[in-house]
């Protein structure tokens with residue numbers, strides 16, 4: 001019986017090695033990617049995590065990437081994500097620090113217990129570049145008696 005199991009294990013080991021060899025270059029590629037100009041986010045953030053944050057910003061403000069990111073100086077059909085030429089990018093950094101401090105100062109328990117932010121870009125922006133400062137006018141508000 002033992003004798004029959006061995007080749008089976010051998011094959012498993014081979015498959016293991018082959019699939020390991022296939023995933024190593026992919027992982028290496030991931031590790032090789034590094035953002036060039038981060039001042040607020042962790043400098044060793046993964047490409048996947050950064051992409052997800054950037055998509056959240058885009059959706060929260062209802063804009064495209066070029067709202068904050070300047071065009072490449074060498075190829076105007078592309079964006080230069082590391083460049084700080086677009087002023088909105090720096091303003092976004094200021095907003096990131098503010099949002100972080102609101103959560104850390106006023107919603108610390110939520111952050112510690114659930115690891116989630118209570119206030120995000122979307123809380124204020126709700127798909128707008130500049131959040132509204134007042135409620136939208138509601139026409140024909142029901143009149144209260146006695147007023």
Ligand code: HEC
Pocket residue numbers: 034035036037038039040041042050054055057058061063064065066067068069081082088089090092093
């Ligand atoms: C609301 C503004 C805003 C929007 C919209 C936005 N970004 Fe960013 N992005 C930033 C800021 C701010 C940084 C730098 C963060 C820091 O300094 O820690 C950044 C950094 C990056 C970086 C890292 C560049 C480097 O090498 O340093 C990439 C890549 C990037 N953004 C891609 C995108 C993509 C793709 C989109 C669209 C899906 C997008 N961003 C939308 C504000 C924005």
Ligand code: HEC
Pocket residue numbers: 057061088089091092095096099119120121122123124125129130131
């Ligand atoms: C507490 C509410 C609040 C939160 C949270 C917030 N913002 Fe803002 N944001 C504002 C207000 C208000 C303005 C308009 C500021 C002004 O008067 O110019 C603004 C403006 C901006 C602008 C400039 C827009 C323009 O048209 O010039 C950017 C970019 C921006 N926010 C990005 C962000 C990002 C990214 C986040 C999340 C990391 C964020 N904001 C979170 C309230 C907020």
